[in-house]
Amino acid sequence: MADISLNDLSFRYPGATDETLANLNLEIANGEAHALLGASGAGKTTLLNILSGLLVPTTGSLCFDGEDVSELSGRRRNVAQVFQFPVLYESLSVAENLAFPLKTRKADATLISQRIDYICKELEIDDIRARKPATLSLFQKQLVAVGKALAWPDVSMVLLDEPLTAVEPRTKWRLRQTLRRVQADLKVTMIYVTHDQTEALTFADRVSILSAGGIVQTGTPQELYSSPTHEFVGHFVGSPGMNFLPAEALGISGVERAGFRPEWVAPGFLEGAEADAPGATSTGGVIAGAITGRVLRTRIQGAQQGKPFGLITLATAHGEIAIQGEIPESTLKAGDRLKVQLTRCVGYNGQRKVRDIEFL
Structure with missing residues (x-):
């Protein structure tokens, strides 16, 4: 896990006249559950791609534990990502899917076995470890996808890219609570990207509100609701x-x-x-x-x-x-x-x- 810092970070797509992200400054503590919340076009996806290593900031820097990682690949940053739709290998069992990230890095068999046992216990999916993805519910598939992201023990950060979008409404609360429990138990740094204020405010320790490429306010859910520092936050948060x-x-x-x-x-x-x-x-x-x-x-x-x-x-x-x-x-x-x-x-x-x- 890592302390994450955005220092005057900006990004402009090639050929664009305006910056998509402008002068972002943000500190995310090691082991924090943080949410990036904003409407469509706010800049969430661009920031997500910078955090994951797919894009390089135009100016400014992204640091992990004080080290500038702006130009490092996601693999070298030890960043894992969970997408809107679970990305699993259909021909592999749950246990084999969980082991895959470790095998690609040539981890020894003992570590692989220990990590699979640990993750299955934490996510309460031990009873499905022998099953194939085709036999699982969407809820179970997303749990396995989260498990894959947590497979490597020294993962710096887990990015959650609107992970509940495809989940049935009646199971969203359950999955969100599971994610929050696992994050707290493992003390892993998680960044949850969403347009849904309910998801952000019930998952994160702190939330950053994005609008038009800038961070309007960062604070606890209670601070954002009770004392918005900008009128936009007052409009956007609350129903x-x-x-x-x-x-x-x-x-x-x-x-x-x-x-x-x-x-x-x-x-x-x-x-x-x-x-x-x-x-x-x-x-x-x-x-x-x-x-x-x-x-x-x-x-x-x-x-x-x-x-x-x-x-x-x-x-x-x-x-x-x-x-x-x-x-x-x-x-x-x-x-x-x-x-x-x-x-x-x-x-x-x-x-x-x-x-x-x-x-x-």
């Missing part, structure tokens, strides 16, 4: 994403925009607001963090302490927002007027975070 309003709409000064999660509201919504203006009270004063709007739609998501709980979409003077919490006992209908009080928000200038703001 639904963050609400954004002009700061003045919430009675806030010193910042341009305010972002808040749907659940950052005080318990209970205040019905029958006296005015449509955001933050207005019957006496004309302004309550910081209060917003008034008209109900567009509601969606019940469950119950808390026997009371309905869900999402309400409001039309405000500054655009639509979604709020989440206990829905008032009386039935809400489109056009009803509500005032809500936020508990906190994040202030932004030029889409960059300035400060956290607490109301209650």
Whole structure:
């Protein structure tokens, strides 16, 4: 395993006018589970190919344990990769597939036997080691593909290239949990590349959000959700994403925009607001963090302490927002007027975070 460093790393394809990746700086610790998360075109595949040794950075460097490996092949870096679709030899048994990476490097028979036993135990696939891939489920095939990636004991890094894309939805959670357990047990450095925020946030110790060839923010799942340092992260992480309003709409000064999660509201919504203006009270004063709007739609998501709980979409003077919490006992209908009080928000200038703001 290795500490991995990206130092001012950029890449431009031959003939292109713009860089696909620009000035990336990132530190991934030895044994860390890290995710690269971004939409299509963000630069994930290009970065993956640089990490695996298929591409060489145009500028900057990629280092393993402080050594520049930018121009080394993936084989010389001891990098293993798991793809979207399992790559297995159909004519070989599970055990023979697991042994193949070791045999190609002329490992001795004792090491091969020990590694196969160890991997089969860790991945809980000992009962299928004699079977051929054609007899396995897709879930089992992907486990074997992961086992192949872990076969060599001194692997520097395992790259997971959207490994759950082809897996049935009902088994995705199980495979993701297995991968996370194995990563933690073996303390192997794993980099999980995906466009799916659920996969990234439930697998990784830290996540790097990519957009337009740059890393917008790196942090723990909790940091990305609770304190996005860029508005893009607030939009991209969460379902639904963050609400954004002009700061003045919430009675806030010193910042341009305010972002808040749907659940950052005080318990209970205040019905029958006296005015449509955001933050207005019957006496004309302004309550910081209060917003008034008209109900567009509601969606019940469950119950808390026997009371309905869900999402309400409001039309405000500054655009639509979604709020989440206990829905008032009386039935809400489109056009009803509500005032809500936020508990906190994040202030932004030029889409960059300035400060956290607490109301209650």
